[in-house]
Amino acid sequence: MDAAQILLVVMWVGLTLYALLAGADFGGGVWDLVAGRSRAGMPQRRLIEHSIGPVWEANHVWLIFVIVVLWTGFPPVFAAVMSTLYIPLTLAALGIIARGAAFVFRKASTELWQQRLFGAAFALSSVLTPFFLGTVAGAVASGRVPPGLAAGDLVRSWLNPTSLLGGVLAVGVCAYLAAVYLCDDAVRADLPALAEGFRRRAVATGLGVGAVVLGGIAVVRWDAPRLFGGLTGRALPLVVAGAVLGLLSLALLWRRRYLAVRVTAAAAVAAVMWGWPLAQYPVMLPPALTVGEAAATPAVLGATLAVLAVGALLVVPSMAWLFLLQRRSPYDPGAHG
Amino acid sequence: MGIGGGVDAVVTALVWTAGPASAADMAAARLQMALSLGWHIILACMGVGMPVLLLSAEWRAIRTGDGDSMRLARRWAKATGVLFAVGAVSGTILSFEMGLLWPGLMGIYGEVIGLPFALEGIAFFVEAIFIGVYLYGWDRLPPVAHLLSGVPVLVAGVASAFFVVTANAWMNQPVGFVMENGRVTEVSPWRAMFNPATPPQTLHMIVAAFMVAGSVTAAVYAVAMLRGRRDRYHRLGFLIPFTMTAVFAPVQVLLGDYAAKFLADYQPAKLAAAEGLFLTRSGAPLSLGGFAVDGELRYAIEIPNGLSLLVGYSPRTVVEGLDRVPVADRPPVTAVHLAFDTMVGIGFFLLLLSVWYATAWWRRRDLPRSRWFLRLAAVSGVAAVVAVEAGWVVTEVGRQPWTVYGKLRTFDAVNPVPGLWAGAVVVTLVYVVLTVATVYVMRRLARAPQKSAAPQEPE
Numbered sequence: 001m002d003a004a005q006i007l008l009v010v011m012w013v014g015l016t017l018y019a020l021l022a023g024a025d026f027g028g029g030v031w032d033l034v035a036g037r038s039r040a041g042m043p044q045r046r047l048i049e050h051s052i053g054p055v056w057e058a059n060h061v062w063l064i065f066v067i068v069v070l071w072t073g074f075p076p077v078f079a080a081v082m083s084t085l086y087i088p089l090t091l092a093a094l095g096i097i098a099r100g101a102a103f104v105f106r107k108a109s110t111e112l113w114q115q116r117l118f119g120a121a122f123a124l125s126s127v128l129t130p131f132f133l134g135t136v137a138g139a140v141a142s143g144r145v146p147p148g149l150a151a152g153d154l155v156r157s158w159l160n161p162t163s164l165l166g167g168v169l170a171v172g173v174c175a176y177l178a179a180v181y182l183c184d185d186a187v188r189a190d191l192p193a194l195a196e197g198f199r200r201r202a203v204a205t206g207l208g209v210g211a212v213v214l215g216g217i218a219v220v221r222w223d224a225p226r227l228f229g230g231l232t233g234r235a236l237p238l239v240v241a242g243a244v245l246g247l248l249s250l251a252l253l254w255r256r257r258y259l260a261v262r263v264t265a266a267a268a269v270a271a272v273m274w275g276w277p278l279a280q281y282p283v284m285l286p287p288a289l290t291v292g293e294a295a296a297t298p299a300v301l302g303a304t305l306a307v308l309a310v311g312a313l314l315v316v317p318s319m320a321w322l323f324l325l326q327r328r329s330p331y332d333p334g335a336h337g
Numbered sequence: 338m339g340i341g342g343g344v345d346a347v348v349t350a351l352v353w354t355a356g357p358a359s360a361a362d363m364a365a366a367r368l369q370m371a372l373s374l375g376w377h378i379i380l381a382c383m384g385v386g387m388p389v390l391l392l393s394a395e396w397r398a399i400r401t402g403d404g405d406s407m408r409l410a411r412r413w414a415k416a417t418g419v420l421f422a423v424g425a426v427s428g429t430i431l432s433f434e435m436g437l438l439w440p441g442l443m444g445i446y447g448e449v450i451g452l453p454f455a456l457e458g459i460a461f462f463v464e465a466i467f468i469g470v471y472l473y474g475w476d477r478l479p480p481v482a483h484l485l486s487g488v489p490v491l492v493a494g495v496a497s498a499f500f501v502v503t504a505n506a507w508m509n510q511p512v513g514f515v516m517e518n519g520r521v522t523e524v525s526p527w528r529a530m531f532n533p534a535t536p537p538q539t540l541h542m543i544v545a546a547f548m549v550a551g552s553v554t555a556a557v558y559a560v561a562m563l564r565g566r567r568d569r570y571h572r573l574g575f576l577i578p579f580t581m582t583a584v585f586a587p588v589q590v591l592l593g594d595y596a597a598k599f600l601a602d603y604q605p606a607k608l609a610a611a612e613g614l615f616l617t618r619s620g621a622p623l624s625l626g627g628f629a630v631d632g633e634l635r636y637a638i639e640i641p642n643g644l645s646l647l648v649g650y651s652p653r654t655v656v657e658g659l660d661r662v663p664v665a666d667r668p669p670v671t672a673v674h675l676a677f678d679t680m681v682g683i684g685f686f687l688l689l690l691s692v693w694y695a696t697a698w699w700r701r702r703d704l705p706r707s708r709w710f711l712r713l714a715a716v717s718g719v720a721a722v723v724a725v726e727a728g729w730v731v732t733e734v735g736r737q738p739w740t741v742y743g744k745l746r747t748f749d750a751v752n753p754v755p756g757l758w759a760g761a762v763v764v765t766l767v768y769v770v771l772t773v774a775t776v777y778v779m780r781r782l783a784r785a786p787q788k789s790a791a792p793q794e795p796e
Contacts, residue, residue: 054473057425057465065458067432071443072451079444082436083752090760093433094767100426101771104419105778110785118774149440150754296448297524304455304526311459318466318489325474 003302004073004295008277010308011069016273018062020177020266023170025056027178029099029126030171031201038116045119047194048178049107051185054326058319060100072304074294076147077284081136084145084152088132095129098122127171134170138163141276142224143286147294161223165216172209173269179205180249180265184258188327199253202261206250213243213272226286230279238278242271363751365761366438371733373430375726376768380424382725384464385498385543386550387417388491390578392484399480405570409577411475413554416782418472423775425465438757441750442740445521449514450504452526457500464493495543502542505732506534509604511741533603537596538732544589545728548687549721551582556718557783559711572704579714582721583691590688593681594647601648604742605657607735610668611677612644613637614658621645621656625678629670632659668737676730683724687717 001009028048035041035048071078082089098121106118135158139145142162145152157163179202186195221228231239245268252261282290295301391413398407432454436443467489474483507513513529514521558575600608609615613624613634623643627636642652649656659667690713697705704710736742740750751757 054469057422058462058469060425060429061458061462061465064429064432064461067436068451068454068458071436071447072455073448075444075447075451078436078447079440082433082443083440083754086437086752086754086757086760089433089437090764093430093437094764096429097426097767097771101423101774104422105774108415108419108778108782110781149444150752154754296451297522300448300451300524300526303452307452307455307459311456311462315459315462315466318463318470322466322469325470325477329473329477 003298003305004291007069007073007295007301007305008291010305011066011073012274012277014062014065014069016270018059018066019173019269019273021059022056022062023130023174023269024177024181025052025059026099026126026130027174027176028052028182029103029123030175031178031182031198032119033123033127038112043191043194044197047182047186047189047191050189051182051326052103053107054329055322056100056103058322060096063096069304069308073296073301074284074291075296077289077294079149080147080151080285080289081140081145083150084154084157085136085139086150087154088135088139088158092129092132092136095125095132098125099129126174130170130174131167134167135159135163136166137170137276138166140285141166141227141280142220143226145285147285147289161219162227165212165219169209169212169216172205172212176202176205176209177265177269180253180258180261183253183256184262187258195258199256199258203250203253206246206253206265210246227276227279231275233279234281235275235279238271238275242268242275245271359755362755362757363748365758366751367747369757369761369764370434370438372765372768373427373434374733375729376772377424377427377431378725378729379549379722380420380427381498382546382549382722383417383420383553384424385494385546386548386581387413387420387554388487388494389547389581390550390554391417392487392491393577394573395484395487399484405573408570409574412782414472414475416779418468419775419778419782421464421468423771425461427771428461437760438752439740439750440752442745445519446511446514446741446745449511449521449524449526449529450507453500453503453507453530457497460493460496460500463489464497467493498543498546499539502539503530503532503535506538507532508740509538509607509732509736509742510534511744516744534599537592537599541589541592541596541728544585544592545721545725547585548582548589549725551578551580551585552687552714552721553718554578555582556715559715559718563708563711563715575704575714579694582687582717583694586684586688586691590684593684598648601656604736606659606662606666606668607673607731608648609657609659609662610670610673610735611731612656613670613674614644614656615660615670617655617658617661619645619655620652621648621654621658623647624674627674629674634670634674666738668735673731673735676727676734680724680727680731683720683727686713686720687724690714690717 028051032041032045032048035044067078070081102118102121102125106115106122109115109118138160139152139158139162142160144157144160144163179198182198183195183202186192186198217228220231245264249261249264249268252264280286282292284291284294296304391410394406394410394413397403398410467486470478470486471483471490474486478486507529510532511529512532513525513527515523555575555578558571558578561571562575597608597611600611612621613627613629614621615629615633620642621644622639622641624634624637624639626638627634629635644656645652645654648654659670690710693705693710697703697710738746738748740747
């Protein structure tokens, strides 16, 4: 592997972690949205807040990591994606502001109307942000973002069948991961009734996401034949692994093996996420811009990899400690946050 | 077709009426960047400076068992938690906007300035992780371990500021690459990061961040004391942050002088605009205030030989004026000059206030008795923020019409899509709401009754 390939893998690891960690935080917002009226939904909202409170900021940094690695390692790809997909990315950015700000504002406010207002902003933006990010993925995967500044169609690049599929799938996956993680969190917080509720939702969302994927196969075949070819060719083992892990997760949910399903559900999502780049490699922007052509100069790739390696030594143990603290922290149903 | 047709109609109404990328779109992009950057800078300053205050108060509480210090630490921790979260998201928007608004910059030079941002990403990770540990670990970690968990937040915050400002410094002094056929080659990312503008800019900004956090926090308690709450808790709440401002104020004046001398050598056009100097001359005066009209500065108060003395310690020093710069390459003079005067004026105001404070403390171990001291200290919170914003106007507007000094014009950096103004309007509205909500929540936090006492004392 050359430096550009390694950096691409590192970037994709970052994107996977963003999806698995921050994705679940967004999913928490989705369940917050449908938790019901203020009083009835209170226990669920408390649990969601307890689960994502200490970690969401650290999880969010993975997105910045991916953006920075993309512009450092593959600047023409960054410029093309950001300029053509100006509209959905601006909307996603606004969703990120609304989500993060509203979440802390809700925690800092004491009156019900404020909590409702900030809570609604938090929950709504938790749905919209992954949706728009999903449309961006669909736009790139279906080859609608050509190299160059704003060279693609400003609107149809992200309003098309594959992008909409990407958006719906992103929201579905976030909600699914959150429900799975929350089952385990609820059991640990000694709230078996809530765990049952999230288990039902995890099963339902899992089936829903599965159905969207099955339908999506037809959409991709018709709308993005090149991607379809890759997914059913070189990336087929990963696609199959994703499907098997998805079914296994449903079985584990059925048997209430919450810790195990945390792992298999995350692995299922990761398998599908790695299928995409494998399907189109070495092309970064279909039809023709390859990794080698887009990559920065060797000195930049080397320096970036070195810095990230040292950074990992700092970040990985600290993050493990943070997650440990969060898992060990006792759940206090009366506490606010 | 189904989706496309309906959407096209809406988008035509919304976007295409604006026509292709125009001067208005570029103005909109600059306005949007200025707004989101100017907004984030305030939060970033608080993020760099607040950990010092927090750790000072907590350290004092642990060492002496002082309940007031612990209550202050807890309150500041709450405020820092909110400010950090808002700063994290407003900072994320900036990394989006680098590409959304300036793809012409990033597509070519992204790799040259990528390294400091990668480093900043690591620092941001450390900051976010340890702020999580610090805020949520208060009753779950032993006191000293908890105090220590705040140290990485401080170090990473200062490091973040350093890394980000090196990238801006590079835009002023672009080195470390060769341009060939529209793509950069022979990139030396470390040389780009440690460019000539890095030392003056990073030092000036980091010290400014400490002063903003100190002044803003002190101002809150100055107002409370003016309203009669002169108990020990409020006095301490004023003393700790204002001491930080007072320590850094004289340092900052020296660093400002260093930064200006740097401009005289490396970016004379920016210094000429900041000082409103049109003619290259010896015995250049120092002009305060005034407006640029038809190639000269009018209505300014002039101190004879002042500028030559400041730049070269001699009235005979020749200072380059805007006449050495082609008209098309000149920054807007009035805005840069007035922003510069505002920044310097506030810098000296904070210095004088600090001297007053230090004198009173040295003589009587107490605050100055005059109510005017507290009134001015209350003003200093807003003033410090204004000074930082003015400083960024000098550095950013003073670099125009270049995005990368001498290499890339702002007009070539901007995203060529039509309708940027529509995005700027939406983003502005979001920031208005965000500002109102942040101010409201912070005021509620400041007023909320203090419930959590120090762990070692009974509630």
